[in-house]
Amino acid sequence: MSSAEPTLLLALTDDHGAPLAEYFHYPADELLYVRWHGQLNADVVIKGSQQGRNWREAMRYTRVLNDKSDTGGDWREALPWLQYEWLPxxxxxxxxxxxYVFSPDRDNRFASQEFINTIRPHMAIELFDDVDTALAWLRTQ
Known part of the structure; x- marks a missing residue:
């Protein structure tokens, strides 16, 4: 992406202060970068996804880098919410x-693949194993 430093918007934590997600904005690239952490479940994914909505009117972004490389857990129960609430x-x-940067966790990967299959008919979405390759692809979108 551009050489400009991203702005850290928020470091979302759980009730015990453990990191759940960090949100960065690259204004010149119209990009929101969400780096997830820890064991994800449906509640965490929904809460984290809702957070991005809070900035849509305040700052412009047309591309999202969804980085789950530092996560585990099965969050498939969030899929209906993502499809019918978040996607529209x-x-x-x-x-x-x-x-979309994959997690090394098997359950997380299954949930991610289901999400991608749901989203693909509606927007450009691709899977990656690393952030640099994902960012390079986003540059072309």
């Missing part, structure tokens, strides 16, 4: 592409 709002807000 994201499309309406102008999100046109998502680069």
């Amino acid at each position: 709002l994201a499309l309406g807000a102008g999100i046109r592409a998502m680069a």
